[in-house]
Amino acid sequence: MKLYGVFDILGPIMIGPSSSHTAGAARLGKVAGKIAGEDFKKVEFYLHGSFAKTYKGHGTDRALVAGVLGMEPYDERLRNSLEIAKEKGIEIIFIPTDLGDQHPNTVKFVFYRDDEKTIEVMGSSIGGGNILITEIDGEKVEFTGEYPTIITKYKDRKGMIADISKFILEVDVNIANMKVTRNPQKITTAIIELDAKLDDEVIEKIKNIKDMINVVAINPI
Numbered sequence: 723m724k725l726y727g728v729f730d731i732l733g734p735i736m737i738g739p740s741s742s743h744t745a746g747a748a749r750l751g752k753v754a755g756k757i758a759g760e761d762f763k764k765v766e767f768y769l770h771g772s773f774a775k776t777y778k779g780h781g782t783d784r785a786l787v788a789g790v791l792g793m794e795p796y797d798e799r800l801r802n803s804l805e806i807a808k809e810k811g812i813e814i815i816f817i818p819t820d821l822g823d824q825h826p827n828t829v830k831f832v833f834y835r836d837d838e839k840t841i842e843v844m845g846s847s848i849g850g851g852n853i854l855i856t857e858i859d860g861e862k863v864e865f866t867g868e869y870p871t872i873i874t875k876y877k878d879r880k881g882m883i884a885d886i887s888k889f890i891l892e893v894d895v896n897i898a899n900m901k902v903t904r905n906p907q908k909i910t911t912a913i914i915e916l917d918a919k920l921d922d923e924v925i926e927k928i929k930n931i932k933d934m935i936n937v938v939a940i941n942p943i
Contacts, residue, residue, distance in 0.1 A: 743773070743780035743827070746847025748800065750829060751789020753855060753867050754843040756940045758790075758833035762841075764813040765790055765833050771826030773847075774818035783816055786829060795851065825854075861903055861911055869898055869915040871940045872925070877933040878908040886912065889927045895920060909935070 755762075767786055769777050777783045785795070788803035791810075799806060807814050821828055825846035833841040844857035855865050858873070865871055876882055883902070890897060899915040919941050920928075929937045 743776065743782045743847070744785040744800075745795040745851035746827065746849070746853055747773075747782045747785035747829070748789040748793065748795040748797075749851065749853045749867065750845045750847055750855075751786045751831070752792060752794070753789075753853065753940055754831040754833075754845065755790040755792060757843050757855075757858060757873065757938055758831070758841040759835065759938075760792075761836040762790075762833040763811065763836055764815070765831060766815045766817060768817050768819045768821065768830040768832070770819060770821040770824050770828040770830070773827050773829055777816060777818075786831075787814055790831070790833075824856075828856075830857075858911070861905060863903070863911065863913055864901065865899075865913050865915060867940060868942055869917070870919040870942065871916065872914050872920065872928070873936075873938045873940070874912045874914065874928065875935045875937075876910055876912075876931070877935065878904055878910040879933055882910065882931070882933065883912065885931050886914070886928055889924050890914070890916065890920065893920065893924055 773782055784800055784803045787807050788797060788800040791803060791806060793800055793803065804814065821830060825848060827847040828844065830842065830844040835841065842859050843855065845853055845855040848854050853867055855863060855867065857863060874886060887897065896917040897914055898917050900912060902910060902912045904910045920939060925937060925939050928934065
C-alpha cells in the first residue's frame with residue numbers, strides 16, 4: 723500500500739489539506755504574480771494571523787510560491803515549488819507579522835523586480851479556495867479574481883473611462899463591475915471586472931491609450 727503525505731491529498735481543484743491554506747494561497751500567489759509581472763528576483767511574503775502560525779504545517783509556503791511561479795492550485799509541482807524557485811534564482815523570504823485589522827488568512831507580497839521596481843500586493847484567502855485582493859502598492863482595492871479583470875493605471879484626465887470602455891464594448895464584452903480610485907498625485911487606478919476575457923489585441927489597444935501608465939489582465943483561476 724502506498725503511503726500518502728500531506729501533499730498527496732488530491733482534491734478536485736487543489737493539492738493539499740486545506741482549501742484556504744493551499745488552494746486559496748496558490749490563487750493569491752498567482753494573481754499577485756500577474757500584477758507584479760514575470761521578471762522578479764526576490765519575493766517577501768508577510769504572513770498574518772493563521773497564515774503566520776501554520777504556514778509550514780499546512781503547506782501555505784509552498785502554495786504561495788507555486789502561485790507566484792504561475793502554477794495552478796492543482797499543479798503537482800506545487801509540492802516542489804520552493805526548490806523550483808531556488809533553481810530559477812528567485813530568493814524567497816517568509817516573514818510572520820501582524821498586518822493589523824485583516825482577515826486571519828492574509829499575506830502581503832513584496833516583489834523585487836529585475837528592473838529595480840518594487841511591487842506590493844496584499845490579499846486574503848477567505849475560504850473554499852476563494853480570495854480577495856485588498857491592496858496594490860498601498861492603494862485600497864477590492865476584487866476576487868472570479869471574473870476576467872483588467873487593472874489600469876493612468877494619469878487622471880477627463881474621458882479616460884470612456885476611452886477604455888470604447889474598446890471593451892467594440893468586442894461586445896460587458897462590464898460587470900468597476901472601481902476607480904485616485905491618489906494625491908492624480909494617478910488613477912481603475913479595476914474593471916468583465917463578463918468575458920479580452921483578447922491580446924484589445925488589451926494592446928487599451929495600453930496605447932494616451933496617458934495610460936500600465937494595464938494588467940487577470941483571468942479567472
